Amino acid sequence: MTAIPLLDVRDLTVEFATRRGIVRAVQHVNIQVAKGETIGIVGESGSGKSVTSYAVLRILDRAGKIAEGSITFSGIDVAAASESEMQDLRGSEISMIFQNPRAALNPIRKIGQQIEDVLLTHLKADARDVTEKAVEALDQVRIARPRERYHAYPFELSGGMCQRVVIALALACRPQLMIADEPTTGLDVTTQKTVMDLITELTRERGMSTILITHDLGLASAYCDRVIVMEKGRVIETAPSRAIFTAPSHPYTRKLMRATPRPGITLRDLLPEEPGGPRLVVGKEAPRSGEPLLTVTKLIKEYPRKGVGKTLATMFRRGPAPETETFRAVDGVSFAVNRGESVGLVGESGCGKSTTSSMVMRLIDHTDGVIMFDGQDIGEIPAEKFAKLPIRKRIQMVFQDPTDSLNPRFTAARAIADPIMRLGDVKGRDALRARCEDLAKQVGLPVELLDRFPHQLSGGQKARVGIARAIALKPDLIILDEPTAALDVSVQAVVLNLLQDLKEQLGMSYLFVSHDLNVVRLLCDRVIVMRGGKIVEEGPTERVLFAPEADYTKELLSAIPHRDFDVPAKGSELRLAAST
Amino acid sequence: MKRRDFLKSTAALAGASAVSAPAIFSSAKAQTRNETLLIVSESGPNNVDIHGVGTNVPGYEVSWNCYDRLISHEMKTGPSGQPYYDKDKFKMELADDMNVGDMSATFKLKKNATFQDGTPVTAKDVKWSLDRAVTVGGFPTFQMRAGSLTKAEQFVVVDDNTFRVDFAKKDRLTIPDLAVVVPAIYNSELVKKNATEKDPWGMEYTKLNTAGSGAYKVTSWTAGSEVIMERNETWKGGPLPKIKRVIWRMVPSAGNRRALLERGDADISYELPNKDFVELKSAGKLNIISTPFSNGCQYIGMNVKNPPFDNPKVRQAVAYALPYQKIMDAVLFGLGKPLFGGPEKAVEAAWPLAHKYNTDMAKAKALMAEAGYPNGFETTISFDLGFATVNEPLCVLVQESLGQIGIKCEINKIPGANFRTELNKKTLPLYTNVFSGWLDYPEYFYIWCYHGNNSIFNTMGYQSKDMDALIDGAVTAAAAGDKAAWEKDVKGFVDLAYTDIPRIPLFQPYSNVAMQKNVSGYAYWFHRRLDYRGFSKA
Amino acid sequence: MTDTPVQAPTHGIAAIIKHSRYVIAENKVTGFSFGLFVLIVLAAVIGPYVVPYDPLASATSVALKPPSAAHWFGTDQLGRDVFSRVIVATRLDFFIAVASVALVFAMGGLAGVAAGFFGGWVDRVVGRIADTIMAFPLFVLAMGIVAALGNSVQNIILATAIVNFPLYARIARSEANIRRDAGFVQAARLSGNGDIRIVLTQVLPNIMPIMIVQMSLTMGYAILNAAGLSFIGLGVRPPTPEWGIMVAEGAAFMVSGEWWIAFFPGLALMIAVFCFNLLGDGLRDIVDPQRRT
């Protein structure tokens, strides 16, 4: 990189004034982006990657300020520029796309008008041709029937479509640099790939530079020329994508890399290398041949399509009633979980996997079908009654969001003790405490943390409390509802291993609900793939993942960006060559 | 002055283009002002017909000014030099001539008198009107009965122009009762035209419209906020009044009423707290006229039917414990005629008279002990919220004083509309109220307030054979013109009322009127409302 | 979500004090209102024992005297010491505020939690009741209740509570509704807790902070409401000192220049309401920094 970089961030430090005093979110960061280059900034939450990008655009929160260092964008000193200079720069020279695209658009303004606002602000169009240009911008991001969609509001579009609009917005004024901040988070796997491909294609066409901010090393590896790894506000490693994956130099990078679930590894591979070697060797053995513990037959769940309002409206409507007044969230699902087995339930959002698990959990009642648990039809027992029956303790659950699933007013010990007090057989304060401490030890939670409240615990610690609570009654079946979705990869690695260990020790069965095939693969013996309330494919994990039969499974698999993780992407090598 | 300038400048700004000469406009305004009387008061009429069901006191004022009666009263000079109605001298209003015989009175009507719609007033109208008063029931019928006028047969049309009232019995109140507000003369044809089968007396029509021959007519009435009355240019009941137009606005806040007067925006107001009158008087910017209520007083009543007030000793103890002077000073600011600390016995045959009691806690305590209540008792003192300005501090003082002789009272505020109902149940143990009679005769007051014949204003439930005998004696003596017997009986019943003391008079309230210096012609009437006919503005 | 250790925690009351101290230091206005609140409570508790005069004793010889060294706030029509009356009134007004707020919390808060948590017909019934009350002009409803039931302190409290019912029911309902499907509620169900127990141990404690904020804000309103009722003659019985009634009594004297009779109780009224409102804001900062309005 001999030429002057398009963006040159030197020694950047960003400070935030908070209740605990000044916090340095970004410290002495150096980043250079050359013209036409795509770089990735990778890090876990709190690493300062987003703050860095906000600093570049100078759109930090009120509390934050650039304390030290300089940011130069094609010769302009961003830190010193006036607000009106910055406004000229934003959207016109540097643009940004965000995660959660629907929230990133003004909910009450037509998308076409939102694009027009940008075009008009930067004088890229005048009143006469602005509509034409906005439609053109929509067309460029492959939105079908752009002239109609011009009048759409964000809520009328799918998430992927919204992200396209955001991209159109970002590209409307043909900027030189685009910053994409986790552009695929919150989108379904299949959509993720389309969006990423679109971004790559459009930016390459225009010869733009791109900064991709992500927590996903796989994603960065697939799409970037260079990757910058950040941890706790500092850049710890900068290297070409291929280099960083073949020979990561920093221990943190190595840890991060290892922790990323990918094909061809075992659960234990996720953990950092330990001097003492693996604690426990767990092979991926053949599925245990236990008798069925849970058998679900033709399970159906229907919801009324709308509330009272709808029925009122139909009361006064003339003509025939609409065909279906109900919506089937789960449509005739049958499967079994054997003793000691882990079964993965995979699908994109809205496929009915959570509804299925809630019914099995007996948190909601089913519309039709049979749920046999250990020879008993538990589907027959209303959900309200089920809560107080002894059988309740044999089916437990670990929730998706460890924060949400802990009562903020209960200490960790109280949370773990709650099921024991209600359904367990341990009596007396001391015995209860002893049992809690045992459980804490079992899940690797330091006993001294038992008296803390959830907000005083880290994400991983909260996850452990949730797991301890689930195993407190020694259940036969645990439903894991995306137990690691809210966790960083390194924490996820630890928690997944913990779950595997516990299963071995306690001989439980798992029904693992997840959208992430790579994670499912690590933990499950069998996989069930759902779509639209129905099962599309079922079979042993290895078979389903490596020789999928259903088209949908194939589509899901191909959408995973880090499928060929260890092999450097061909494209990136080419791009790397071009940029140097 | 400042305000005027301000107004002028904004008006000029606003109307600079529209109004060519604001000066002319203002002078036109000023001229109308001279012939317009602006009255502000707390409440307004709910019915402009005194015969109406539940017509309130402000309604009397409209009736008084918009209707004529056969006769009215002459004026004399009152206690503070103001014109004061002369209860003994009558003046002709619609009648041209009155001839009182032994058992009847004959009236000749004014020949040229017409109603406000131009129809002449005839004896037929007079009979119809008086028939209506004795028939419709409620207050008008009751008031007519006070003058022994009870039956339609008593009213006789002699000819178109001559009318006779036959007396049912000899009663010296009969003629005065024809000069009160109730026996107003209605345009019978007009009202009958608007009557219905369900409403033969046309009450619904007269509730909202005036149908009289009086000096004024209501031209606009927004209930609760404004009444506008215009002069009847063809009035024959007397000399044409000076004031062309009367605007009567309801201003609920006393402070605002005072401010309006002080700033010169209102011409006259009569419902102000006593303190405001005292201060306005001493400020000297306004004319203030205070006249004691004729035949009336504010009192503390006690229910004599039930313990503990059935015991005369307790009542006397209360009479000795009341903080009379404090009330005069702090509540009335001196605007009242004391009715306490008088002689042992009535020295003249008049009413109201001061009683012998005065604040004496030692005597009060001794009487309480004698009555068997050395430690006192608990009770409630009630008052009419409508007159809270006087009643509330008065009751607070009474409560405090009675507390000193062991009587613990709780103060019970009763909204105006319910107060009468509550009083008429005759169960309130302790209360304060004002009673005043239109007809200024002692026996009239006593019949209503002390007679054992279950009189409605005998709210104490007082029963005494001696009292009844004395009152009846006085009535008979008066009708017969036996002055000595009458005087004896009057002194007798006053003394008895003060010994048994079922109600303790506190003071004779003043009727206060405040008006601008350029307003003159205020006269005191028994009904204590304004008579617009005498007013003029300089 | 990171797995970085959270900084050393402080526990229970110590944490609250620390946090409160931070909020007070950060926001001078809140600190000021805390100070005022302490003063008001002090006046309510010891006021009647330390005032210079008997608040009920009339002294007509010194009636209507302007503020002086002997009578700091002057005297009223009956010569009673306005200062003593204002201070003594604190207790009653404070009591009305606290009692009505406690009552409405018991009625509206619980009904709202039930509505939000159980949904269905409970929700519809509570919603209808709240809607019906809301459709009344609230102050007039309060007047109506007091007029119909009689003007006693209990009825004023009841009326104020009823008038605030929809507000509490709605807040409690939406807060409970958010938590109805929260992970920890589901987890409690899995632990074998019945609905009632879940409401009491899981949901209610979590919405308390929001409710306490609301209670502080409504306390101000309760005082205003009681004062308004007194002003139109439906308040507490004389001669009990109460701010609203004192303003109403003093209003008539304002124009004649005896401004102090209405002014000081009015000022006390304003300060108390002001204090409760600011305090509510401050509490909200402590409880829920995001939601500050």
Next chain:
Amino acid sequence: MLTLIFKRMLMAIPSLIGVVIVTFLLTRALPGDPAAYFAGPAATKEAVEQIRVKLGLDQPLIVQFGRYVTDLAKGDLGSSLTTGQPVAKEIRARLPASAELTLLGLIVSMAVAIPLGILAATKPGSMIDHACRVITTAGVSLPVFFTGLILVYLFYYQLGWAPAPLGRLDIFTSPPKSITGLYLIDSLLAGNLEVFWASLKQLILPALTLAIFSLAPIARMTRAAMLAVLASDFVRTARASGLSEFTVIVTYAFRNAMLPVITTLGMVFSFLLGANVLVEKVFAWPGIGSFAVEALIASDFAPVQGFVLTMAIMYVALNLLIDVLYGLIDPRVRVEA
């Protein structure tokens, strides 16, 4: 949209029925006896009973209620005892006065509070923010009757800047021809500037009293909504797209922030209608609020019932209006309908 309005109207019916029942019961519980009142002070027990029968007050409550509802269906709200007028007529005559006052109060309040709220939200934690909080809180802490009294004392009595608090017009100005019943609008329609000024002058103090009282909820809600919106992703997108601060705040943030503010306005209006009762009393305003207070104190059933019913209908209508406004601003609501 129409379906939405229709649906809302249907949903309002149970509340209105509730209001009718509650009002009926409440008024029957008022102390005092209309029969005794009608019979007059001099009536005997028998006379009172006769009148009671005539008024139907001897019937069981349920029968009385049936009669009341039947009358109501015919649009007959009964007659007032104290003013003697049919209640429907009274309300028709007085409603514009209250509406004009309340609306002007609301407009003044919005004109002050919304910019104040926006200003506070754009500079949270600043002096302006604190000042906004203290001023609006002080406003809502003042009892309206007290504010009203002080304003009259100061501006009319002491300074003489305001006209006498004597209702809607000074005595020598006659009201404009009634078209809307709102003097300000009617006088403008008639092109009579003098009357316009006269009525505006009368309105200023009472409207100001109401405005002071309602600053706080509007300013606070504006501030909170603006803060939330300004922190939202789409505002960040707008900023990142280089839109000017004005466009960001007005076109993007403010229009979104208006949604909760509009909802609050409904509450504030209802709140003001209550406060109106006291303000009308202080300013001798011939509105329905003062009318209702007098009636209530006098145990005069019919006006109280009529007033409450009118208010409830207005409240429902207002909420409809808010829904419509909401729908106009927020496309999402339109689709739901």
